[in-house]
Amino acid sequence: MNIRFYNGKILCTKENHKFEVIEGELWVKGNKIIYVGDGGDLEEVYKKQKEPCILWDREIDAKGYVIMPGFKNAHTHSAMTFLRSFADDLPLKEWLYNQIFPREEKLMPGDIYHLCKLGIMEYLTSGITANFDMYLNPIEIARASADCGFRTVQTSGLNDFTRSLSLLEEDYHIVNEMSELTGFLLGFHGEYTTGRELMEGVAKLSEKLKSPVWFHNSETKKEVEECRKRYGMTPTQITEALGMYAFGGGGYHCIFFDDRDFEIYRKRGLTAVTNPSSNLKLASGIAPTARFLEEGISVAIGTDGPASNNCLDMFREMFLVTGLAKVREGDAAIVPAEEVLYMATAGGARAMQLSDCDSLAEGKLADLILIDLNQPNMQPENDFVKNIVYSGSKSNVALTMVNGRILYEKGEFFIGAESGEVYAKANEIIERMK
């Protein structure tokens, strides 16, 4: 499909985590952006395309909309949609061991495929164009994304109780080769569920495959204390000692860091993915986001899964990233809006190795969204970026495009499945387990 957006305010990502608004046109040909500009230099574009003109399948008047890069949800467990609002307001251990694990055991083949589709639909309503997923069946997850036309990078939830190193290697290849929309980076569940030997195996595999490594890192105080008891080191330090970061990577949550942890993240160019809603709801803590930024460490934002959040909404997370940083440090001036928008777009893309769809520019993959400004929460138009970060909502997302295809527009989904069927399937799966 060739799609022309005109009359739009196009949010372009600049150096130093800044954004610039260009008023004009954005052209999509196939799955790529071929032009972003004010429309004054179109001769050049046609020459480059080696075509006298482009036949448009659709021309979209974007007057009153901001066209911006899609959000990247840098940590989630999409298929946990079935457990949304099923068990909440419980102490963490009771929630996990008595409610979550027993239900996960009852999942049947195909369930994760369907449950992922529900998660993908929710991402689309929130302007999320790619997710970084970790759950039980990487093949089903990848198949759901490829079938919907959605972009998913996965890592593994490998631990002492599920999967294995050889399965991990197999997943890596199958998922990376399945589709241009599906990727896989090495990872494991967390230090507290994974013995030293298995972690050493992951480190070796990362050298062999030249892959970054990801895991849940320092989410709770207890996790870090127990790791210190075991190794005399934090999770960041033991994984560094085991040689896991030769090809980068990072951690999810990253709340309880000491000076040495920050140093390792800085030195290795790792990314801290922050998950503020989940950290509140599970009473885990508030991440030291301001310190990460001060040290020049890359930060990305994730919703975590719908069982712990319970909502897959980047607008909620963006407000929390800055709001929680401000209250944690007692300083209303820190972690400003532009920095947060950068994390939610280019920061996530960096974590997921999606540099080809991290911003709106010629040659980039067309992963973009339209934000409706003609709603009360976007008025007056004092500052688009601040309006989006501080005041934005799912209701402002008018269109979500992934890889050049419109998957969501004005409340309708175009993912090759009927929404009613996806909802029915999710209800059927959880009903079976009650």
Add this chain to the structure above:
Amino acid sequence: MNIRFYNGKILCTKENHKFEVIEGELWVKGNKIIYVGDGGDLEEVYKKQKEPCILWDREIDAKGYVIMPGFKNAHTHSAMTFLRSFADDLPLKEWLYNQIFPREEKLMPGDIYHLCKLGIMEYLTSGITANFDMYLNPIEIARASADCGFRTVQTSGLNDFTRSLSLLEEDYHIVNEMSELTGFLLGFHGEYTTGRELMEGVAKLSEKLKSPVWFHNSETKKEVEECRKRYGMTPTQITEALGMYAFGGGGYHCIFFDDRDFEIYRKRGLTAVTNPSSNLKLASGIAPTARFLEEGISVAIGTDGPASNNCLDMFREMFLVTGLAKVREGDAAIVPAEEVLYMATAGGARAMQLSDCDSLAEGKLADLILIDLNQPNMQPENDFVKNIVYSGSKSNVALTMVNGRILYEKGEFFIGAESGEVYAKANEIIERMK
């Protein structure tokens, strides 16, 4: 208008801050609810109405929707919409003195009227059916609400620099008598802006008018410390000592409370209105919500104004009330979803003396909203209340009715003003001040 909702899931407020779902019908005649039930006892309803039948102006199939009481936004400064995203990420003092106050001085007659309308539109998109407002011109605020068909209770921002006791008394009468939609309760800005003599005057006036008293209370640590220096007491204690609570009332924010403050609130039956987004964004702190509940103190929820939040969204606030309480106390089990939904509806109504529209029942005023369940964030349907509190969004609000009139439905406003004009006016006002 007579409006019949059928096939709906109706959320009814029960004792002990619980909710019950009734599947069936809700009838609105004029501005009142005349029936809520499963439709099995309609003979009785007709008999009570002394009519053989009701001629419906509209019959709405509510299949796939939850019908619930509208949210009550228990603390806000609606007209500050013009300053949304105008100045953020600044230290509090610089923000207030260099950015906010100089612009407020430039407001011209009529501006507040128009700016309030923009706030009201945003409330409607978030399912808010009444607000508790405090700002510079109570008459313009009341006029905006009455003209839109929206319900607003106001208090005064009286302090040593603006308004006076005689103006306060005048406002009280004019606003309370203006319309069935507009009310006024006594109040003043805060202890830190209001001298002892003026506070004594408010106390006397409250006795004369038998009105509760409201003010910004213990929002920042500094405010409480300075009050202690002045009076050897906290703001709660000095206002109690001045005899302000003979007819109830309460405070906005209520973050830094000591044991004696809790005792006064409990003994006097006062309400603590919590404003979590604003408290994060201005780096003020996290309110002791769990303690208020433990002590049986009534809690309500407010968005605060759009200059400090920047968003007028009860869904964001509800998630934050529970999430921040959980992380503050390190306990994922506290301040459960039902309790939060109660605060956001009946709790707010109690604060605003709106007991006639606090819930859905026969004889109550028809202030209600429809929540669309056929969206991914509301699926599967494990628990409606938890879905609304933990996962709900403005995008789920399909219809907002105030006093029996539909003011918002599926993205369209019915407030006697064109949305484009309201946006243009707000932009014009702030442009004038740049």
